[in-house]
Amino acid sequence: MHKLKLWLTVAVLCVVAGVAAGCGRSVADQDALAHAKKTNTIVWGVKADTRLFGLMNTKTGKIQGFEVDMANALTKQVLGKSAKATLVQVTSDTRVPMLKGGNLDAVIATMTITPERQKVLDFTDSYFKAGQSLLVKKGSKIKSIKDLTAGTKVIGVQGSNSVDNVKKAAPATTVLQLADYAQAFTALKSGQGDALSTDNGILYGMSQQDPDYVVVGGTFTKEPYGIALNKGQTNLRKALNKALQELRADGTYEKLINKWFSDIPGFDIKEVA
């Protein structure tokens, strides 16, 4: 009996000690740039469910999109040609907790620079100027944000500021928040809502996939996308801003924008760059 008691006490103490040992200083507070140089990689949070920006290719198991290409180009620009970007999948729902938890160095995942977010995160300069719009079934009576009156339902994605924007622009409508864009689009197609609202770039990606659904009403907000970093990561922010300017200057940026967005009908490349 005594032996068992002793043994159990030891076991419990081991678990407690193990947990306590894990509670060190948060990685989120360490200098991310210095760490990136040491490991020769930057850990990026990217979307895996968003056509044109970051979409998983099931054949190759690789994520493809404008933001993925940008992450690769920026990593090489900051750390040198031999460096590689490490890509971690995030959703609108998971990107902030993961960044703050130190799982990621930077997030390049269709994330708008907003004052609320700037209170808890740092952003680089904008790399894409999106605007929020609406996606509806072809022939829908909803033509613009003004048609979202009482009794209509709009689908959005959890953790994205587009939900708040809809609430401001059309207070009477009901907003349903789903976990990611794939589920949101599936819900729209199942008739769970009358429109899906988020940034136009993402909506054009959906419309490209299913032409029965169209983007209507133009943009009703300005959504400059920035790369999100943990507060206080000034070195990494400066390095990324410099790299962004260099990529714009040497034509890489324009090449990537054209690669992903030049074939999209109704989409104005000059507006976003």
Place this chain on the structure above:
Amino acid sequence: MLSILTNNYGTLMSGLGYTLLSSLIALVFSLIIGTVFALMEISPHKWLRVIGKLYVEVIRNIPLLIITMGFYVIVPKYLLPVDGFTAGTIGLTIYTSAFIAETVRAGIQSVAVGQMEGARSVGLTYTQAMSQIVFPQAIKIVIPPLGNQFINLVKNSSILAFVAGFDLMYQGKIIANATFNTFDTYLVVGLLYLILTMPLSYLMRHLEKKWVTA
């Protein structure tokens, strides 16, 4: 942590309300459906037994998330419009009913076979013997495991968060996203779930002890 609770009190309480509502609706219907399928499983008719067994085995072995998403995505497309709350509650009902069917079947079968035979030999029909002799005894046996199913049901109702069902977990996720204060938010949400489930859990333990000794 307190600020999360005070600043979002209304939202959290409405979430708690939806969680409770969904759980209660699902409880009532899954009890009815579960009992029906349990009776089918032990019915003297072969094809009723097959249907009952099939339903229970299929539903029990598929994740709740798949059943719920099926109702959220497929049913409105082809049959009739159901919103997230309804789809979640239907999914919850069907999933739980399979477990309740198993519990009730085991309860009925644990009532000695002699009881049924005795009742039949004094001239009662199968239905009369079942409803007046066997069933009342079985209920006493199945109450504790049914209580556990109800606790599971309350916890499983967090599935509504996947289909925008306005429940406690859904509101918790939204608050976590809005405040960026993930830790405290989930702590508060966890406490609210415990307020629902802990008393139930202790009540069940109490009943179990009382009935085992009785």
Place this chain on the structure above:
Amino acid sequence: MQSFIDAYSQVNLHYLLEGLWVTVEVSVTSILFSFLIGTLLGIARYINVRIFSAAVGFVIDLIRNLPLLLILFFTYFALPNIGIRLGVIPASIVAMTIFESAMLAEIVRSGINAVPVGQMEAARSNGLSYVQAMVHIILPQAFKAMIPPIVSQFISLVKDTSLATIILLPELTYHAQIIYGQDVNYTIPMFVALAVLYFVVNYALSLGARLINRRLNHA
């Protein structure tokens, strides 16, 4: 119908099976850890050391009464705030293990309770120590009775891994979501595939359990 044929392309099926493998990996690892921890906790609760057992019992009750979804959120999103950082797969395994250990602890406790007290007394009077009696006499008998509830717990575990899609664990359900994210017409075929795959795995498990049970009861 065409969408079904397209959806079940070789590439997509392969991708689904990749997800299924992660589901199995996470489930098996979690059940092994939970079995160890759950047994220890179950014994701790059973032996009734005043404050210790009561404290263990309280923690078990807390965990059993929380939604697994919440425990998943907590291990992945909240723990990093206090410096514990885990990847998706370890985080899923930790969350599952915390939850399942509490469930298994209860199964173990009632399993031990079901072994008649006389067994322990007889073993002790034959000169075995408490630990020896527990390990050689009581636990083997208790485990035999525990197999069916443990297997149904394992089946729940396999199903519950689907909840970890919320933290992007690349398991079966998440892979299906990625596939229908590419083409929304694949949504329904993917749900059908998911239902079938989960059913096959879990039904095989419960059949296996029935077989083992029959063997043990004959022996």
